Every structure is written in C-alpha cells, then in structure tokens.
Amino acid sequence: MLKLAFTFFNSNGGGKRAEIIKKSGLFYAFGENNYWHPNKIPADLSVVSIGSNVTVCADVDFVTHDLAFLLFNQSSYFDTSKNRAKYYFDKIVVDDDVMIGAHSVIMYGVHIKSNSIIAAGSVVTKDVESGTIVGGNPARIIGETAKLFEKRMKLQEDRDFGNNDVKAINRYFWSDKK
Numbered sequence: 001m002l003k004l005a006f007t008f009f010n011s012n013g014g015g016k017r018a019e020i021i022k023k024s025g026l027f028y029a030f031g032e033n034n035y036w037h038p039n040k041i042p043a044d045l046s047v048v049s050i051g052s053n054v055t056v057c058a059d060v061d062f063v064t065h066d067l068a069f070l071l072f073n074q075s076s077y078f079d080t081s082k083n084r085a086k087y088y089f090d091k092i093v094v095d096d097d098v099m100i101g102a103h104s105v106i107m108y109g110v111h112i113k114s115n116s117i118i119a120a121g122s123v124v125t126k127d128v129e130s131g132t133i134v135g136g137n138p139a140r141i142i143g144e145t146a147k148l149f150e151k152r153m154k155l156q157e158d159r160d161f162g163n164n165d166v167k168a169i170n171r172y173f174w175s176d177k178k
Helices: 002-008 014-024 068-074 145-158 166-174
Strands: 048-050 054-056 061-063 092-094 098-100 105-107 116-118 132-136 139-144
Touching (some): 092 105, 116 145
Antiparallel strands (some): 132 139
C-alpha cells in the first residue's frame, strides 16, 4: 500500500501507476497494458472493473456512491421512521480499449463498452456503447471512434516528426509554410 501511495505522488508516469494498481489487487478487476494518470483512486475499489488497454487521463473521477441517504435520514421532509435510507453505491465497468479524457466524471452504474472514447470534461451518467465517442454534461454521443481513427491517420501523413523533435514540431505548427 505504501508503494501505491508513493507512486501517486511520484512522476513515474501512468504506465507505472497502472502496474502497481494491478499488482495491488484492490480493484474488482484491472487489466493489462493500462495507463492511469490520476493521482487518486476511486473510493469503493471493489465495485470498479477496468479492462485492458485502458487509458485514464488526468483528474478523472470514478464516483461509486452518493450520500443522499444522509439527506433522507436527517431531513424532516422524508419519513424514514419505519425504514432508514441506506448508503447507495453501484459498480462501474470499463471494458477493453477505452480512453477516458482528462477531468471526466464517471458515475456509478455506468458500463463503458469497448473501443470508446470519453471526451475531456465529460460527465458520464449512462452506459457508453462500443465504438462511440461521448462528450458533454451529461455525456452524449458526439462521434465514432472508427471515423476519428481515419481522420487522425490522414492528418498524420504530412507530420513526419516524432513527439520529441521540437524543432520539426515548431516548424510545422509555427511556420507560415504549411
């Protein structure tokens, strides 16, 4: 557990964090070849299942419960004299081959199916179908992953530089000649 905590405050990267999370066995399931960028983990790990080849970007929240029961039990508006409201939680399932964009919120009871993308800043309150891109609050379908793949492959044809080639990147983006 100490190793897991240290990794979340270390800059070893999301791949290393994902390896340590997998070895910890704290999640219900946590697949292979994942990338976990958040510096936090869900509150109720036993109800979160993460498939393989899943990328979770910075500051993603997995909300596994709410605290409405406190309101119900403490307010005079609701009659809980015969039956007190209980803590409510539900599972979150993320299938294989999913990318969850930065600052997204995944709510309890959601199933994100394979080959899906959650756009940055989305609030996912319902299941996400395979092969779709969802975005917004609440998240809704905004595209298809297959079409995004085609678009990105076409765009990169004239980008003959690597991620670390700063001079070539600057020439490409900041030169008047494109």
